[in-house]
Amino acid sequence: MGITKSDIFTEKQNDLAQFFKVLGHPARVAILQYIGSQNSCICNDLVEEIGLAQATISQHLKELKSIGLLKGEIEGKKMCYCINVERWEEIQQHLNQFFNNTKSNCC
Amino acid sequence: MGITKSDIFTEKQNDLAQFFKVLGHPARVAILQYIGSQNSCICNDLVEEIGLAQATISQHLKELKSIGLLKGEIEGKKMCYCINVERWEEIQQHLNQFFNNTKSNCC
DNA sequence: ATTATATATTGCAATATTACGATGATAAAC
DNA sequence: GTTTATCATCGTAATATTGCAATATATAAT
Numbered sequence: 336m337g338i339t340k341s342d343i344f345t346e347k348q349n350d351l352a353q354f355f356k357v358l359g360h361p362a363r364v365a366i367l368q369y370i371g372s373q374n375s376c377i378c379n380d381l382v383e384e385i386g387l388a389q390a391t392i393s394q395h396l397k398e399l400k401s402i403g404l405l406k407g408e409i410e411g412k413k414m415c416y417c418i419n420v421e422r423w424e425e426i427q428q429h430l431n432q433f434f435n436n437t438k439s440n441c442c
Numbered sequence: 443m444g445i446t447k448s449d450i451f452t453e454k455q456n457d458l459a460q461f462f463k464v465l466g467h468p469a470r471v472a473i474l475q476y477i478g479s480q481n482s483c484i485c486n487d488l489v490e491e492i493g494l495a496q497a498t499i500s501q502h503l504k505e506l507k508s509i510g511l512l513k514g515e516i517e518g519k520k521m522c523y524c525i526n527v528e529r530w531e532e533i534q535q536h537l538n539q540f541f542n543n544t545k546s547n548c549c
Numbered sequence: 550a551t552t553a554t555a556t557a558t559t560g561c562a563a564t565a566t567t568a569c570g571a572t573g574a575t576a577a578a579c
Numbered sequence: 580g581t582t583t584a585t586c587a588t589c590g591t592a593a594t595a596t597t598g599c600a601a602t603a604t605a606t607a608a609t
Contacts, residue, residue, distance in 0.1 A: 337564030356466030371544035444594030
């Protein structure tokens with residue numbers, strides 16, 4: 336099918352999976368790492384840096400924005416994409432909670 | 443296309459994205475949470491617990507095994523799937539390193 | 550031996566994702 | 580106002596993922 340049966344899971348499970356899913360592409364990992372290494376960021380830099388077409392980068396940025404990880408401000412004709420640090424730490428906490436709460440003690 | 447251009451990214455970026463990707467499905471999140479809440483686990487329990495067909499659960503288990511997060515031991519005619527705690531903590535560390543190293547200071 | 554139970558694998562249909570060229574939209578530069 | 584630069588969106592092709600029924604495999608129970 337290709338369709339995920341979201342309705343049989345809790346909202347938390349769906350949200351958590353969504354965070355993981357958005358981070359689950361090397362281009363998006365690379366984008367975040369590059370933005371993190373700079374003080375600001377412009378989409379066009381990424382096109383050269385990453386090596387994907389402009390339209391593709393733009394799409395990946397959109398997905399990162401969709402979970403609030405990036406915020407973009409218009410600076411004249413350029414866009415300044417930055418990591419939303421508050422959200423970044425919030426998501427990191429969520430993921431760590433998942434890891435810490437899901438400890439097993441069998442085998 | 444649907445094909446990821448893995449060759450333009452580093453191995454670390456691809457690995458990291460792969461971890462995230464495998465965790466990026468609510469069924470797999472739910473499976474891990476359920477296994478974590480028990481002391482051992484049987485696939486058939488999961489079918490009732492999660493509400494997906496047996497074949498589908500089996501497939502998700504396979505993906506979780508593919509990154510080493512689960513280990514399965516045969517117990518008679520049953521399978522005992524458990525979380526591989528060492529690997530679990532290793533992956534948690536990798537993800538936290540990514541989050542901590544990718545801090546931005548702009549905007 | 551046969552049957553029941555538990556899980557894996559295969560094959561397939563439906564949908565999602567990835568990537569890109571083409572095209573829009575917007576603002577600076579001229 | 581025309582051009583240039585930067586980014587978003589649309590449309591589309593190729594591939595991946597999800598989910599399930601059917602089937603295969605393997606062991607336990609009878």
